[in-house]
Amino acid sequence: MIAETVGVRLDCDGPVATVTLCRPDVLNAQTPTMWRAMSDFARQLPGDVRVVVVRGEGRAFSAGLDLSVAGASGPGSFAELATLPEQECADRIAEFQAAFTWLHRPGVISVAAVQGHAIGAGFQLALACDLRVLAADARLSMAEVTLGLVPDLAGTKRLVELVGYARALEICATGRRMDAAEADRLGLATLVVPNAELDAAVRDLTAGLLANDRDAVVEIKALLAGATSRSHAEQQRAEREAQTRRLRDLAGRGE
Template structure:
């Protein structure tokens, strides 16, 4: 399935691949692409367990299409400022939905990042659970250079991965991180030569699919909620999850 907006969805068994396919503009993003991404989330077959997000060509995504920012459409500064504050916030919430579905508890999402991952591109990579970076990857939260803030659901994930102080420095300066620095910070699951990116993602996907789906779903839920729980609450969540798994394995119903 290919959207006119420049995004493609391909499903093969338990793996879905979402591809940004505007390589002529380094997969620069538009609100139409975000809407297509959200629509894809509703089209996923029920047996999909892993979603791979990639960019066609030499870059993952160079960020927000500047023709949108400078124009008069729904994602432009002019278009958003013409709305009331509540309407503006609601519109941005619609944009965020193109990213946040990748947090779904029933899937594991993997970003395959080569070349630029700037602004919205960086936030799309952050929306995924795991990130495989090519050695030529360059990441930047560049919204500050336009006088804007990151608003596509990337700030919480960034703080969770690198801590408040480092996240502040990355966002407030807009500087670029190379793949090696991103790996040291914990932003990259693995870094590989560009020629090996596809194979590395395939290997990771195979490893994720090797475990029983229900166990993996429980594990993701445990880890995703850990930072918001106390030690006692996390231990209780572990006990409850393990009880469900034991009963399921024993064929005992509710």
Template sequence: MTELLNKDGVRVTLGGDGDTVATVTLDNPAKRNAQTAATWRALTEAGRLLPGSVRVAVLRAEGKSFSAGLDLGVITPEGIPGMPSFHELARYPEAQLDDAIAEYQEAFTWWRRNDIVSLAAVHGHAIGAGFQLALACDLRVCADDVQFAMRETSLGLVPDLTGTRPLVELVGYARALEICATGRFVRAEEAERVGLANLVVPRAELDAAVGDLTAALLAAPRDAVVETKALLRGAVTRSYDEQRAAERAAQGRRLRDLAGVGE
């Protein structure tokens, strides 16, 4: 294993044949992997550090919780070191506030890149920012003790770390609204039933299940997986005829590549 990063509660290692698998670990179990601006900067850096050999990015966490969400120190007037408090953010000019939130969102964005498949191994609590981080990934394998919750509205806020669109895509508008507006827990059985979890396994089997799925993802030719991910991600915004055209174009590229025929 090769360590690429270890800072601010985020550790990144490379492994697999030819360094094809990157493992990003939330590593602040004493605080239940609560997130701060420093966490998000480290996660953003993790995405930038991944070499081109990486095909699968696994997100996991140490300790009893995947992530308890935002470090609530930021809602106090004094805030936390290295991150403006909510009171300070509220006084930013509109453009500066927009830029600050956009910077935070970068930590949640790169997991959707077409050149990798991202996989969250989720156990225990995944609350607020933790829930949104799991939603940032393409796939979620969950332990049977998982508890998702979107608690931002309970604080008078909204989910703003890119989680609203994938949540609606996965469970539908009405259920997404109910989950966010009530802040209730979504446990393992429901998570699997409504599509939040691709797979639920006993906690002791989580690492093995993630390893099996990772191996299956690596079995197919990389370019075919990349093209397929791009097709599926674009399907939600294309019309039927536009999607048909995108499929034809992608298949043409694959056929030419397999046959060794230039463009």
């Protein structure tokens, strides 16, 4: 299965789906049209998909928001959004966020394959994924502040969870760029590999994720994703309940 629209493509091959930003001439800068297409991909995803890989064509993952579109006067532009009533503007942004948040879906593990620039919306797209494999030349920045804006594509909570409040504040409030080595030290990278090895590293990681029982992996993701919001006792209870479901399922006594 292949679905393609302006600037972004979905390829499904058995249990692996690949979302590719395909505007290499502008370093895969993103537009509201691409975000709507990515939201549609969430509805088109076959039920047997277990891993979603997000990548960019060419030498960059994504240079962020396409300012030639955002700075114009059409739908999704800064000018158009600023004229909307407050709630309508917030609702429009919620639609944009949906292009990113479906990658949190419980039944799949999402992997960002990041080379070159991952700036602003590009950084937030990488953060939307569960795991991030970075090429050695990756450069990450939460650059919205340089435009007088805030990160609004569901990236702030993920960033705080990964690096802590103080470091997240420093990253967002300065808009500075991080190289792959720093991203690795801060816990933003699952792996950092030489550029030539990025695709192979993602394939190896994907194979490892697919090697084990799907339902067990889904339960593990849910346990870990909810761990920070639970007390120790609540987490232990969640572990017990998840293990009980697995034992019953393996014994053929599941629902």
